[in-house]
Amino acid sequence: MAETSNFLITETVIDIQEVVNKVTDRNAGAINTFIGTVRELTKGKKTLYLKYDAYVPMAEKKLAQIGDEIQKDFPEAKVAITHRIGELAISDIAVVIAVSTPHRADAFTASRYAIERIKEIVPIWKKEHWEDGEEWIGDQLEKVAYPSGKPEEGDLKS
């Protein structure tokens, strides 16, 4: 059965078309999709596979919050995001974002915003497994995450 919510955490393979269908709209002139995949090499280190974990109910709420934030800037936008958790192999799809808007520029801007925001506020964690070890990854924005022990003021406009 197809899931109805636009903001989902799933343990199964993501159907891209299903995410796109959720934002299809007669007034849309553009649908922008972002597909995040598992990369093999990070800073020269070879990843064998990844494991994602999430605080599922809160993660789905925060994905929905990102949708709300986008609609504040682009009231006619429709947004759908599905993020997969569990064990993922190289090149597997971890996240699919779809945004439709009447004009293309807004769809590009909004989908970029969504992926950056996921990395700030959505409680999902990945663990990289290498040949010689494993580690939970934080600090993906390549700055110290939450230097004050919490997200910055602007990160929490709920």
Added chain:
Amino acid sequence: MIRVLLFADLQEKAGIREIEISAEKLTINGIREHIMELYPQLTAIKTAMPAVNEEYAEGEQVVKAGDIVAFIPPVSGG
């Protein structure tokens, strides 16, 4: 009873995802101290972002029995 959830590195270091604290009222910082006494290895809980009932919160916030407190390490989704 206050339910406390640990994730990612915190969960692994504690060896447990959920802890129950028998208390009627506590601040989040109080919960942090309590957990550090139980699991001294959880130093990262000091910088983990707290959430109460699925919403980010401040350390001074008071939680009561029935609330769910989560400690969110730096996230890495996407």
